Amino acid sequence: MSVAVLNYSDIVLHRVTTRHAVRMLVRKVAVIVEADETVQFGPYPRPLVVRLVREVFATWLYAPAYCTRRGVLRRDRNRCAYCGGHAGTVDHVVPVARGGRLTWMNAVAACLKCNGRKADRTPAQARMPLRFSPWVPRRIDLLG
Numbered sequence: 001m002s003v004a005v006l007n008y009s010d011i012v013l014h015r016v017t018t019r020h021a022v023r024m025l026v027r028k029v030a031v032i033v034e035a036d037e038t039v040q041f042g043p044y045p046r047p048l049v050v051r052l053v054r055e056v057f058a059t060w061l062y063a064p065a066y067c068t069r070r071g072v073l074r075r076d077r078n079r080c081a082y083c084g085g086h087a088g089t090v091d092h093v094v095p096v097a098r099g100g101r102l103t104w105m106n107a108v109a110a111c112l113k114c115n116g117r118k119a120d121r122t123p124a125q126a127r128m129p130l131r132f133s134p135w136v137p138r139r140i141d142l143l144g
């Protein structure tokens with residue numbers, strides 16, 4: 001049985017176990033919104049929905065960002081993963097034609113020239129090693 005964790009504006013952030021939710025209540029980082037009063041966990045009824053009392057913005061900021069082309073360019077600071085030059089396009093490391101998808105771990109910023117040269121090949125096939133490994137950014141990593 002999982003418990004919904006709401007942020008400040010009542011939007012569901014994620015779900016946690018009942019055990020985890022009770023620990024949040026004990027630490028006073030969350031309050032009960034809905035509970036099953038027929039079951040007690042120490043001084044608390046079993047939480048069904050809890051709401052964070054603080055660090056709401058931080059929670060949002062530290063969550064993994066949703067992957068978009070614009071996000072990939074931001075993460076890689078518009079640096080081409082192949083030559084280090086200015087990048088304005090996004091390259092699928094494993095090409096779409098080979099089943100690659102737009103995910104943080106399969107996308108890098110690339111300049112138009114490198115993107116065209118690599119075409120529908122993997123970096124190994126194209127003999128174009130990546131200068132850095134893709135990684136999953138948090139929202140805060142994509143700001144400013």
Ligand SMILES: [Zn+2]
Pocket residue numbers: 080081082083084085110111112113114115
């Ligand atoms: Zn390049």
